[in-house]
Amino acid sequence: MKRSIFASLALALCCAGAAHAQPQAAGQSDWPCRQVKVQSVAVAGVWTGPSIDGATSWRDDAALGDLVARISARRTPIETAQKLVGDFATAAGDKRKERLTALFAGVYDTLEAERHAVLAGLDRYGAKQKQLADRLREETQTLRAEQDKASQDKASQDAQKLKDASEALQWDLRVFDERRHALSYVCETPALIEQRLGALARVIEAAID
Template sequence: MRQSLLTVGLVLGLLGAPAARGATGNDPDWPCVQRLVPVLSAGSIWSGPALPADGSWRQEPKVAALVSAIAPRAVPDAEGVRAIEGFAAPLDAEARRRLLPMAVSGTLAETNRTRSGLIESIRGFARRQRGLAETVRQLSEQLDAMDPEAKGEAAARREELQQRLFFATKTFQDAERTMRYMCEAPVRLEARFGAYARAFQAALPEAP
């Protein structure tokens, strides 16, 4: 019972305290230790030609096919880098200068689209966790208000509350472990885009 009470205390400690969960900035729905980067930019790692912002990459079938192959979340970094190298290898210098910035633009757009969905899922998950923590608080208060020596129907009611509190607390704990995994996903996509951008950069021909 002591361990159960300690666990409930930890859950209640998180209620209404996003900073204790790692939320940063002014977004109370961001529960992750990792810094929130809502939108990725190529500016910090891309020093090649300006990236087209008009979605023209979609009009180039080979570029669109490359982006479709490397942008899905499940694609490992190394596999995507190999696809980029294979795409660039047969292109002459002029084609590389024209097509590679398009491919970077498309990869960035698709990566941001996927990350945005993940970030919204994490925010929704955090809101549900706060609701579950509130449920734990209410059940705990109801349980505290009951006579621990009660008999008959009152004892049965107290046992029912204990069971509900146990399962609500366990559900919260299990979800916290899931959230820690979810919080890594946007960071992994950010790191993968960095690897892709470096591969595109390496494939660019030297300036004439």
């Protein structure tokens, strides 16, 4: 039983160490993902349309702001977003280029803000995971000390301390492992947001032409 706990702990901490072993810049040591952390998506990397510098009118336009929110939401299929953008372009008439550029500016600002929030959340997640890993190491030392005490002098064995140390270690190991497995999906989220931004950029560019 105890051997199984220690084996699981060793595997979990090994995986945690591998996740944090990627080369990182100063201030990024809490990043928990195997994927390289890219702080921001460059506009030029997804958009070849008109410059969006100064295109902030979408913030003061209720209809434009509503469309930005609708097509930026990942629950909205790209096909639906394409139709919404097409209808918007038709309604814009001779202001099509200006309005669609503002639309993309809104989409970019919205998805970049969402992506930054996800990155910050992942950093917090990683920091908590590191703290839990440190606690697991301390609890392991406590459990082994209690086991050594019991093996050296059975008469002085404190069964309750041994039981409490074992239960604390098993519980925190379970929490640590569940959080580690959850990362496999969460770490993909920044890339998914970037992919949606690129897809929407292509849809909007196509509507400008």
